[in-house]
Amino acid sequence: MSILVTGANGQVGYELVRRAGPLPVTGLTRSQLDICNAQAVQAAIGQHEARIVINAAAYTAVDKAETEPQAAFAVNRDGPATLAAACAAAGIPLLHLSTDYVFDGSKPAPYTEDDPVAPLGTYGASKLAGEDAIRASGCAHLILRVAWVFGAHGNNFVRTMLRLGREREQLRVVADQLGGPTPAAAIADALLQLAGRHLAGEALPNGTWHFAGVPHTSWHGFANAALEAAAARGLLARVPRIDAITSAEYPTPARRPANSRLDSTRAETGLGLDVPDWRAGLVSILDEWKSA
Numbered sequence: 001m002s003i004l005v006t007g008a009n010g011q012v013g014y015e016l017v018r019r020a021g022p023l024p025v026t027g028l029t030r031s032q033l034d035i036c037n038a039q040a041v042q043a044a045i046g047q048h049e050a051r052i053v054i055n056a057a058a059y060t061a062v063d064k065a066e067t068e069p070q071a072a073f074a075v076n077r078d079g080p081a082t083l084a085a086a087c088a089a090a091g092i093p094l095l096h097l098s099t100d101y102v103f104d105g106s107k108p109a110p111y112t113e114d115d116p117v118a119p120l121g122t123y124g125a126s127k128l129a130g131e132d133a134i135r136a137s138g139c140a141h142l143i144l145r146v147a148w149v150f151g152a153h154g155n156n157f158v159r160t161m162l163r164l165g166r167e168r169e170q171l172r173v174v175a176d177q178l179g180g181p182t183p184a185a186a187i188a189d190a191l192l193q194l195a196g197r198h199l200a201g202e203a204l205p206n207g208t209w210h211f212a213g214v215p216h217t218s219w220h221g222f223a224n225a226a227l228e229a230a231a232a233r234g235l236l237a238r239v240p241r242i243d244a245i246t247s248a249e250y251p252t253p254a255r256r257p258a259n260s261r262l263d264s265t266r267a268e269t270g271l272g273l274d275v276p277d278w279r280a281g282l283v284s285i286l287d288e289w290k291s292a
Contacts, residue, residue, distance in 0.1 A: 002026040003195045004050035006035050006083065007057030012097060014153040015188035016056060023196055026050075030057060035079035041086045052195050054095045055083050058127070062101070063253040065122040076126035077133055084137035093140035093204055095191055100147035100179060100212070102128045105257025110216070112263045113145075113208050121254035131208065142194060142204050144187070144267070147212040147260050148222070150278075151184030152285045157219070158226045165227050165236050175220035175244035179260030180212035183281025187211065190273045209271060210262035213278035220244045222278075229282060233290045 001024055007013040008027030017027035026048045033044050035057050045053065059065065059075035080096055087094040101124030102117040119125045134141050150156040164171055190211055198204050217225070223242055230236045247256065264275045 001051050001199070002048045003192075003199070004028070004045060004048050004053045006033055006053065006055050008032075010056055010058065010060075011149055011151040011154040011156060011184040012187050012191075013056035015151060015185045016054060016191060019185060019188050020192060023192055023199070025192075035083055036074055038082050038086065041082050042089070045086055045090050045092070050090070050092060052093050052095065052198050053083055053087055054191050054195060055080060056097060058097065059123070062121065062123045062256075065126065066253045069122045069126070072122050072126040073129060076123075077129035080130035081133035081137065084134045084139045084141065087141075088137050088139035093142065093198060094134060095194060096130070096134055096141060096143045097187070098131050098143050098145045098208070099124065099127045100145060100257060100260040100262055102131070102145065103257055103260070105177075105259040107259055110261035110263040111210065111259070113210060113266060120257060123254060140204070141206055143208040144190065144211045145208065145262060146182050146187055147262055148179045148181040149184055149187065150181055150281075150285070152288050153184070157181075157222065158282065158285065161223050161226050162230055162235060165230065165240050168240055170241045170243065171223065172243045172245045172250065173220040173223045174247050174250050175218045176246050177256055177258055177260065178216055178218055180214055180216050180262060180264075181222050181278035181282075182211070182213040183276055183278060183285070185284065186213070186274075186276035186281055190267075193273065194271065205270070209267045210264045211267045211273060211275065212262040212264055213276045213281065214264075215277075216261045217278075218244075225279065226282060226286075229286050233286050235286060235290060
């Protein structure tokens with residue numbers, strides 16, 4: 001009996017494995033399991049006696065997806081569809097991660113689960129297609145939409161800011177995109193809590209929930225917090241000047257939503273999950289990097 005985790009080498013997958021504690025988690029990396037291979041997925045579920053699957057595998061190169069749509073849709077749509085079909089056949093639930101990029105960012109307030117979706121680019125469209133494929137499969141499922149994920153493992157905004165902060169005396173960071181940075185560890189803890197409840201006999205509800213960090217901030221605000229906290233811990237010799245710029249001043253191949261704020265109220269009240277304060281998650285990661 002196990003909790004089968006796909007994408008175990010990603011930010012959230014890594015945390016799922018190392019934070020599992022007494023839970024029977026089996027983590028498979030991309031090289032160990034191709035989630036688009038139906039036969040391999042079915043074999044893995046059987047071999048590891050999976051009682052629930054957590055899909056942490058994803059194509060997350062937002063800009064690259066604009067020139068590699070087939071690769072993005074293969075991992076973000078076809079992979080979840082394959083997992084969902086296998087879970088339906090095995091009679092087990094699928095926990096899946098989606099993204100704030102399913103929205104176009106035009107809403108002036110945080111997005112709820114009932115708001116209409118309208119992705120701006122290939123990455124968001126591929127993730128939305130994955131959601132739809134899971135819902136259409138008939139398998140028991142719970143989808144968590146997360147935003148601005150950062151963690152101790154892998155590439156992310158915090159690691160990039162620290163690298164640039166060491167290399168440059170002045171940074172330019174977008175200040176007109178708003179969201180809720182979300183620690184990978186907090187996402188993993190939420191998923192493990194849900195999976196553990198399932199193993200204990202609790203029936204998980206089907207549906208889609210938002211789970212993102214608070215308080216809301218901009219990329220510029222996030223960068224300031226990260227670099228100041230890093231300097232306070234000796235990870236940076238000094239805090240560089242950080243200029244606030246607009247999205248128009250930093251064009252990218254893929255358009256980003258101006259508003260990526262997700263309302264996580266339902267995850268708190270309906271699922272009993274604790275919405276994370278990203279500032280505590282940031283401190284935890286920086287302290288880990290310092291000790292390493």
